[in-house]
Amino acid sequence: MAHAQIKSFVILSLGLLFFLVLWLYIHDDWKGAKPLPRPLQRQPRNQSYRIAINTQTLRSPEASPAPAMNDPGLGAEEWDRIQRTLHWGGPDHQVTTATMSTSPDISTFIINDFKDTYHVGDELHVTIVAKDFTGAPKRYGGDFFQAKVYSDKLKASVFGEVLDHQNGTYLARFTLPWAGEASVAVRMIHSSEAVLVLKQHQNTDPDRIYFYGFFVGKNPQGARVVESVECNVKWDGLVLSTQRNCCCEYQDARTRLTWQCRKPRSLPCDALVDHSAGGYRNRMTAPEKAVMNSKYVDRWLKGDARLLRVNPSIATIVSASNATIGVTVREACKPGLPTPLPAGFYLMDVWTSFVCGARHFTAIDTAKCLKDKHIYIMGDSTSRQWFDFLIQTVPTLKRMNLHTSAQAGPLLAVDTQNNIDLHWRSHGLPLRTTKTSMSALHYVSNEIDDMVGGPHAVIVFNMWAHFTNYPLTFFAYNVFLIRRAVVALLRRAPGTKVVIKTANTGYKDIFGSDWFSMQLDRILREAFRDVEVYILDVWQMTACHYSRDNIHPPPVVIKNEIDILLSFMCPQ
Numbered sequence: 001m002a003h004a005q006i007k008s009f010v011i012l013s014l015g016l017l018f019f020l021v022l023w024l025y026i027h028d029d030w031k032g033a034k035p036l037p038r039p040l041q042r043q044p045r046n047q048s049y050r051i052a053i054n055t056q057t058l059r060s061p062e063a064s065p066a067p068a069m070n071d072p073g074l075g076a077e078e079w080d081r082i083q084r085t086l087h088w089g090g091p092d093h094q095v096t097t098a099t100m101s102t103s104p105d106i107s108t109f110i111i112n113d114f115k116d117t118y119h120v121g122d123e124l125h126v127t128i129v130a131k132d133f134t135g136a137p138k139r140y141g142g143d144f145f146q147a148k149v150y151s152d153k154l155k156a157s158v159f160g161e162v163l164d165h166q167n168g169t170y171l172a173r174f175t176l177p178w179a180g181e182a183s184v185a186v187r188m189i190h191s192s193e194a195v196l197v198l199k200q201h202q203n204t205d206p207d208r209i210y211f212y213g214f215f216v217g218k219n220p221q222g223a224r225v226v227e228s229v230e231c232n233v234k235w236d237g238l239v240l241s242t243q244r245n246c247c248c249e250y251q252d253a254r255t256r257l258t259w260q261c262r263k264p265r266s267l268p269c270d271a272l273v274d275h276s277a278g279g280y281r282n283r284m285t286a287p288e289k290a291v292m293n294s295k296y297v298d299r300w301l302k303g304d305a306r307l308l309r310v311n312p313s314i315a316t317i318v319s320a321s322n323a324t325i326g327v328t329v330r331e332a333c334k335p336g337l338p339t340p341l342p343a344g345f346y347l348m349d350v351w352t353s354f355v356c357g358a359r360h361f362t363a364i365d366t367a368k369c370l371k372d373k374h375i376y377i378m379g380d381s382t383s384r385q386w387f388d389f390l391i392q393t394v395p396t397l398k399r400m401n402l403h404t405s406a407q408a409g410p411l412l413a414v415d416t417q418n419n420i421d422l423h424w425r426s427h428g429l430p431l432r433t434t435k436t437s438m439s440a441l442h443y444v445s446n447e448i449d450d451m452v453g454g455p456h457a458v459i460v461f462n463m464w465a466h467f468t469n470y471p472l473t474f475f476a477y478n479v480f481l482i483r484r485a486v487v488a489l490l491r492r493a494p495g496t497k498v499v500i501k502t503a504n505t506g507y508k509d510i511f512g513s514d515w516f517s518m519q520l521d522r523i524l525r526e527a528f529r530d531v532e533v534y535i536l537d538v539w540q541m542t543a544c545h546y547s548r549d550n551i552h553p554p555p556v557v558i559k560n561e562i563d564i565l566l567s568f569m570c571p572q
Helices: 002-026 076-085 192-204 286-291 363-370 381-393 444-449 472-492 514-527 539-543 555-569
Strands: 108-111 123-129 144-151 156-164 169-175 180-190 209-218 224-234 247-251 258-262 272-280 308-311 317-320 323-326 344-347 350-353 374-379 398-400 411-415 420-426 457-461 497-501 534-536
Touching: 076 514, 108 180, 123 144, 123 180, 144 169, 144 192, 169 180, 180 192, 180 514, 192 286, 192 514, 224 272, 350 555, 363 381, 363 555, 374 381, 374 444, 381 411, 381 420, 381 457, 381 497, 381 555, 444 457, 444 472, 457 472, 472 497, 472 514, 497 555, 534 555, 539 555
Parallel strands: 374 420, 374 457, 457 497, 497 534
Antiparallel strands: 108 123, 123 169, 144 156, 144 180, 156 169, 156 344, 180 308, 209 224, 209 272, 224 258, 247 258, 317 323, 344 350, 398 411, 411 420
């Protein structure tokens, strides 16, 4: 009798346990969140296009399939919307010679409906006409142009929006924001044919940048052994070898991102200690190299050189260094504000924001704003420029020697007098860096998950430069992991301030072109479109400045970027 009772009790208990698990699953309370989505699927190699001479047709790849990802990851509908923002036109017929690509020396532009005088706030339209190397007008779009209105005398400039008519002509639109003289400048970053080369290698050549992993151990005689092997991201279509058991794999438990290294000759997989940049592989064909020739990349067009004369607007004006600018009352810098075109302009090297009422901070103002703040900056070397700039600006901020890699971090500066602690660390793998400990490389989403947050915490991050050679799906997966972490942080600590630093201009080659960076930037902006964060646009600030494009902008640009950051932290 006792045996039958025990048996009935066990059956009843198992039944209750089953219904409990089922209830938790239905109500999404199992471990507090839905499971992470699977990695997105890449397009097979045989569906891509080729730049071919005399033999093949140049065509665009089909759109990447919608990934099977559920919120708070990346849903199919959201991925479709992102792909629409990434749409880019291009050649629609056979390319038989590289001379059919767009020539920056022959293409030109003209100011539409030129007037003797303009007023601050007027809109200016400029038509760009693309021509190939034979002088024939192009009949399709896809060229990557950037345009600006500028004044060398006033150290002034403003970014212009370029619209592709898909017929070889383009419209550049500007707002004239300062009074005085101004000129128009247009440059071709890449021809439409070069953009297709970039697309090809983004989809089928993600290991053109590779890394090294350093394994450390002892041989049977007890001597120290160090072996270095090639490593890279593991993603659909990116494999180090087709041989079975070729590689060591390291999957992060929370992000489910996997890093892979070739197996060392004698040491076990768990002997991986350090990481570093490896090298570059240029697999472009001769025709591809022809259209990507540096002589035709990032070139200013010869066009309408007529000088614009801009008078003050009828609205209230303010004097500024012999020039006058229209004054518009803008709201305080806060989360969720959209980024207009233009987002602002330079005058006497000072950026005036059209996003919000950004202030300009002295060293004393900067120290006051940072007081009693805990600032966590994560990203690449362009966000590390912010860390370095703040230390140089605030004398009481003292850098601590944590005996870590300067390129990977973590780095720390403190001001005990004003209760400031300033942190920087890299965004983790993939990261091109000098030799550094694997244990120092943390994913941004994991770091945010582990943060307490609160009204004294400021989180700043950026991601782009180290992701340009990978499929867009890989970057999107990383971004949506971060979005999920940010949403959770703001839910548990709503007073936390979160700032996203966008991409800046700089690279122009097959390994990191501005066209790649622009795509990643669009994905990031779209992912955080409805999240209460501040997206700090530095793309326009670097694209229109007179300094030569550099992946690391000069101090004058960094100062203006920091002013906007501080305006968000301290709007009053």
